[in-house]
Amino acid sequence: xxxxxxxxxxxxxxxxxxxxxxxxxxxxxxxxxxxxxxxxxxxxxxxxxxxxxxxxxxxxxxxxxxxxxxxxxxxxxxxxxxxxxxxxxxxxxxxxxxxxxxxxxxxxxxxxxxxxxxxxxxxxxxxxxxxxxxxxxxxxxxxxxxxxxxxxxxxxxxxxxxxxxxxxxxxxxxxxxxxxxxxxxxxxxxxxxxxxxxxxxxxxxxxxxxxxxxxxxxxxxxxxxxxxxxxxxxxxxxxxxxxxxxxxxxxxxxxxxxxxxxxxxxxxxxxxxxxxx
Ligand code: DGL
Numbered sequence: 704x705x706x707x708x709x710x711x712x713x714x715x716x717x718x719x720x721x722x723x724x725x726x727x728x729x730x731x732x733x734x735x736x737x738x739x740x741x742x743x744x745x746x747x748x749x750x751x752x753x754x755x756x757x758x759x760x761x762x763x764x765x766x767x768x769x770x771x772x773x774x775x776x777x778x779x780x781x782x783x784x785x786x787x788x789x790x791x792x793x794x795x796x797x798x799x800x801x802x803x804x805x806x807x808x809x810x811x812x813x814x815x816x817x818x819x820x821x822x823x824x825x826x827x828x829x830x831x832x833x834x835x836x837x838x839x840x841x842x843x844x845x846x847x848x849x850x851x852x853x854x855x856x857x858x859x860x861x862x863x864x865x866x867x868x869x870x871x872x873x874x875x876x877x878x879x880x881x882x883x884x885x886x887x888x889x890x891x892x893x894x895x896x897x898x899x900x901x902x903x904x905x906x907x908x909x910x911x912x913x914x915x916x917x918x919x920x921x922x923x924x925x926x927x928x929x930x931x932x933x934x935x936x937x938x939x940x941x942x943x944x945x946x947x948x949x950x951x952x953x954x955x956x957x958x959x960x961x962x963x964x965x966x967x968x969x970x971x972x973x974x975x976x977x978x979x980x
Contacts, residue, residue, distance in 0.1 A: 715938045717742040717948070718927060719778025719802075721769040724752035724864070725951075725962045726898030727784030730807065732966040733924035734782070735947065740938045741931075742945045744776040745784075746976055747959075750952035753860055754787040755829025755896075762831065766792035768978055770800055772950075779936045780805060782927055786895045786919070787829050790837035803930045810922030811893050812841035818915040819849060819891040825884035826853040828895030829860070838895055852887045856880045856896075863898045866961040869905060877902070877909045885910060894918040901965050950974040 718741050720731055725747045734743060746769050748754075754762050766788045770781050780803045781796065783789045789806030796804045815824045815838075826838040833855040842849050858876050867873045884892060892914060894900055900918045907916055931937040938945065949970045951959070956973055963970045 714943050715742055715941055715945075716777045716779040716936075717744040718780055718782060719770070719773030719776060720745045720782040720784045721748070721766070721773060721788070722785040722897055723748050723754040723765075723787060724898075725749065725959050726860070726863070726896065726901075728949075728962045728966055728968060728970075729897050729900040729918070730782065730784035730920045730923050731947065732968055733920040734927060735968070737924040737928055738931075740940075740945050742938070743947045744773060744778060744950070745948065746772055746950045746952070748952045748978060749955055750978055750980070753829065754785065755831050755857060755860065757831060759791045762788055763792045763795045765978070766796055767799065770796055772976055772978075774800070774802070778802065780927065780930055780934075782923065783807065784897050784923070786811070786832045786897060790832045790835040803934055805923065805926050805930055807897065807919035807923050808837045808841050810926050811895060811917065811919035812838055812845060814917035814919065814922045815842060815891050815893045816845045816849065818917050821888065821890045822849050823887065823889045823891075824849055824851050825881075825887070825889035825892040826851055826895045827856045827859075827880065827884075827892060827899065828853070830855040830857055832895055838893060852884055852889055854880055854883055859902060860896065860898050863901050864958040864961075866958070868901055868961075868965065873902070873905055874909065877906055881906070881909060885914070889914065891915045891917060901962065947971075948974060950976040952976050952978045
């Protein structure tokens with residue numbers, strides 16, 4: 704009897720996610736929870752992190768390069784899991800890429816608008832994010848009565864990458880940056896950098912239980928779910944189990960292990976990817 708021809712099933716296309724480093728794994732953790740059927744290919748630009756003090760032209764160039772690497776992995780959507788790149792490069796990505804692009808600013812703004820009761824919202828992020836005023840614009844577009852008080856916190860990323868998540872030095876830096884927001888009477892603070900959810904417990908201790916801390920991660924996962932549905936890109940039921948692949952542009956993995964443990968993610972072997980300097 705002739706053998707049935709075996710049709711080789713192509714593995715499903717992944718959701719492509721990038722960040723300047725490893726902080727974007729906070730978004731990946733929420734994507735894994737909400738969309739367990741979807742495979743994810745993540746690239747962290749550890750060779751060129753931090754983006755937070757760089758110019759818009761540089762951040763756009765880096766973002767285009769990382770998106771190109773994700774498209775080479777057959778990414779069906781691109782999630783910009785970095786507030787700095789979302790604030791400064793999403794528009795250029797949307798104009799040039801043929802797949803949907805989802806940034807983290809609008810989802811973070813939506814979370815803040817939903818959480819505030821007194822209409823005073825604090826936003827913390829890198830210098831580039833805060834100076835871009837992207838959160839002010841996104842919050843104003845949703846509710847123009849909300850007052851936004853933004854504060855750059857450039858020391859947070861190195862402290863987090865050092866793994867000092869529960870540390871006296873970190874607590875003093877938190878107090879120094881956030882006192883101004885508390886004095887202004889904010890009742891909600893947007894953790895406007897994908898690294899910051901790792902400091903959530905320490906920040907909450909300082910601001911107290913009456914201040915809501917919101918981040919983009921969960922709302923971004925919901926935005927991705929909606930986009931996949933809208934473009935009919937949701938993963939089909941297949942015999943291929945969904946997988947998470949992580950690539951870094953520099954193989955330093957010390958912080959990756961901090962994030963992996965804090966977020967309960969199984970990252971496994973890290974793939975190398977090269978970018979221009
Ligand atoms: N992950 C980046 C962000 O969300 C912060 C780190 C950096 O400065 O590159 O803004």
